[in-house]
Amino acid sequence: MKNFNDLNLSDNVLQALHKKGFEAPSPVQELVIPLLMNTDHDIIGQAQTGTGKTAAFGIPLIEQLSETSRYVSALVMTPTRELAIQVAEEIHSLKGWKKLRVLPVYGGQSIVQQQNHLKKGIHIVVGTPGRLLDLIRRKSLNLDRITHCILDEADEMLNMGFLEDVETILREMPENRRMLLFSATMPQDIRRIADTFMKDSQTIRVRGCETTVAQTDQIYFEVSNADKFEAMCRIIDIEPEFYGLIFCRTKVDVDTITGRMVDRGYDVDGLHGDLSQMQREKIMDKFKRRHINILVATDVAARGLDVQDLTHVINYAIPNDPEAYIHRIGRTGRAGKEGTAVTFVTPAESQKLKFIQRKVKTKIREDKLPKIREVIRAKKLRILKEVEELIASGSFDAYTGMAQKLLESYSPEQALAALFMHAYQHELDRSQYSEIRGGQEKIDGQTRLFIARGRKDGMTPKKLINFIMKNVSVNPAEIQDISIQEDFSFMTAPFKVAEKILRAFRGGRGKRPMVTKAKGKK
Numbered sequence: 001m002k003n004f005n006d007l008n009l010s011d012n013v014l015q016a017l018h019k020k021g022f023e024a025p026s027p028v029q030e031l032v033i034p035l036l037m038n039t040d041h042d043i044i045g046q047a048q049t050g051t052g053k054t055a056a057f058g059i060p061l062i063e064q065l066s067e068t069s070r071y072v073s074a075l076v077m078t079p080t081r082e083l084a085i086q087v088a089e090e091i092h093s094l095k096g097w098k099k100l101r102v103l104p105v106y107g108g109q110s111i112v113q114q115q116n117h118l119k120k121g122i123h124i125v126v127g128t129p130g131r132l133l134d135l136i137r138r139k140s141l142n143l144d145r146i147t148h149c150i151l152d153e154a155d156e157m158l159n160m161g162f163l164e165d166v167e168t169i170l171r172e173m174p175e176n177r178r179m180l181l182f183s184a185t186m187p188q189d190i191r192r193i194a195d196t197f198m199k200d201s202q203t204i205r206v207r208g209c210e211t212t213v214a215q216t217d218q219i220y221f222e223v224s225n226a227d228k229f230e231a232m233c234r235i236i237d238i239e240p241e242f243y244g245l246i247f248c249r250t251k252v253d254v255d256t257i258t259g260r261m262v263d264r265g266y267d268v269d270g271l272h273g274d275l276s277q278m279q280r281e282k283i284m285d286k287f288k289r290r291h292i293n294i295l296v297a298t299d300v301a302a303r304g305l306d307v308q309d310l311t312h313v314i315n316y317a318i319p320n321d322p323e324a325y326i327h328r329i330g331r332t333g334r335a336g337k338e339g340t341a342v343t344f345v346t347p348a349e350s351q352k353l354k355f356i357q358r359k360v361k362t363k364i365r366e367d368k369l370p371k372i373r374e375v376i377r378a379k380k381l382r383i384l385k386e387v388e389e390l391i392a393s394g395s396f397d398a399y400t401g402m403a404q405k406l407l408e409s410y411s412p413e414q415a416l417a418a419l420f421m422h423a424y425q426h427e428l429d430r431s432q433y434s435e436i437r438g439g440q441e442k443i444d445g446q447t448r449l450f451i452a453r454g455r456k457d458g459m460t461p462k463k464l465i466n467f468i469m470k471n472v473s474v475n476p477a478e479i480q481d482i483s484i485q486e487d488f489s490f491m492t493a494p495f496k497v498a499e500k501i502l503r504a505f506r507g508g509r510g511k512r513p514m515v516t517k518a519k520g521k522k
């Protein structure tokens, strides 16, 4: 294995890598960094998720771009806004003291704000094709001085219906820019893009190393949002020594869940971006020393947390993309011990789970939630074991007097049973658990919508959102799971938003409305 020192990198980048805790280059990095730094080839990289592609192109960008330039020099296209943010953050964290500015741009965020940032001078723009094109059309993003163009997760951009936008952007690029294309798979359309827009390209292929994932037992439970909390309590309570991280989507969720767990008597704390650095460090420290055995966090807040040997990672909210999934569950099962990664999936999220499973290329198996009776039984066994350990330790002399006193009047069985009740009555009380109705009930608060336009009408996810927004004022972030088919499309929206959309598209006299509720389950 090579060392970063062998790759001819500046002290600045080497220091940044050290700070990030990267010890050695990943196989993709070993191949791509020298190609980018020492040759003129365009690069096609076929590699799975989690193989370190961002740093593979990010490091050469940092080394090669000039901080004195007032123009955008590098453009990275990603399929989703989460990826745009992640890529921008990863590059940012590698740039050391070099004054390069990186900006993520994506739909759903104020375009004016992005335009203002661009005016101030940005070196690397990372964005989704739709928003990039928008900024180009508004003349806020000038491609004339681009020296590097990177297509990240090209196959996903294709799946999301961004192909046309990508091609339009590529056509507007200067002739002599360097181009990189990363993709886990190489469908025909991606090949064609490579053939059309790349010159003298080198292809590299790398198999992902699945070591972190292989050590982890990956299971999922189908539960409704309403049942998640109860399900989580059972999973924790049935474990003899739970030591785990619970991932939520938002800060508010972190606070709510932490609060409910505290009420239920868990040793838990929550971590999110609103806490001061000092507070965060204090909480992380408590968790590392195991003064608390449960930490609830958002992805962002958990980023700086290097804990090992977690018994569990619980995805209370399913992660948005496969990267986040790998990143989250990579924290379990280190040092030869097997960990468990639990993912809660609501009925509406089953497609998302399939997508993650496909990308991560491991089986996430469905499991049944423990029954209340099983949880109580596990707790009883644990209590007995603890008492036995205490007896073995022999350090209870201070209490023998009390024991003798009881045994003067009662049988040992009576005395012990009363004592157990005194100590564990609450902990063994079934009524603190509530029934779980199972995941079959209606999708909580969401409606699947049918749109009578499809690919053959030129529909793309981006166009679909624009089309809806032209007619109704809705927050585009609330429209999810868009699926474009040949003759029609689907999307999911929260119940209230869906009602609003349906109202706006109510058909005219005798006309079939353009948007209707989807028939059947989904």
Ligand code: ADP
Pocket: 021, 022, 023, 024, 025, 026, 029, 047, 048, 049, 050, 051, 052, 053, 054, 055, 090, 323, 327
């Ligand atoms: P990909 O784009 O191939 O899916 P990423 O670039 O997102 O992968 O990297 C996945 C994770 O691995 C990130 O958390 C990143 O910080 C980390 N990583 C990347 N390169 C290294 C390395 N050389 N050593 C340790 N961790 C790394």
Ligand code: MG
Pocket: 050, 053, 054, 152
């Ligand atoms: Mg990536």
